[in-house]
Amino acid sequence: MHVTEPKKMQEDVSGAKKALTFFTQAGLTRLLEKVRAKYIAEGQIRGQVVLEEATPGERREIASFLGRPSYRDDVIRVRLVEMDQALRASGFACTLLDVITALYPDEPLETRPERRVAHVRHQSDFRQALFAIASAFAENTRAQHWL
Structure with missing residues (x-):
């Protein structure tokens, strides 16, 4: 069982890199950046992102990837859960989190909720x-009152 776990992780990473290449070549980097920002704000894959002034190419590629009819409007709303499900079911066989982690591999993906917890811990x-x-100081000394 331990042998298959690292293999599964390697497949996820490989799938994420392939998915990232796909999204980049399809001109969907702007979508991934919005998804990454949404994940950082929420701390989990939920909600939706809005892609305003979407180009015809973006509209076509997103619709094709999600298995939907082509978008007519230049404002597209993409649900993160739907995107995650499409990635898992695709030949990439990875998660949306894998892809947004691969987007900027050298930058930490610390979410806002994680930062809040770290801040509270630091204050405590x-x-x-x-x-x-x-x-450590005697009671009622200037040093103790000052601290």
Whole structure:
């Protein structure tokens, strides 16, 4: 079982790279950047992104990928869950998260909820350290009051 897990991860990464190449060649980098920003804001694959002033090529490629009729309007709404399902069912066999991670592999994909948790943790650690320093001083001293 341990042998298949790394192989599965390699397939996901390979599929994500192939999917990224597909989206780039299809001129859909703008869509991926919006999806990445939405994921960072939400912390999970949910909601939708709006692609305004979509070119005829973008409209055609997105519709084709999602298996939908061509979009007539130049404002396209794409549900992230639908995009994730299409990727999983495609020959790429990867997730939307795999693809947006591959988009900028050298940049951390830290979500807003993760940043909030890290900030709260940092504040808590700081308060505990400050309390430890203050408790080292005798009670009612200037140093303890200052801290």
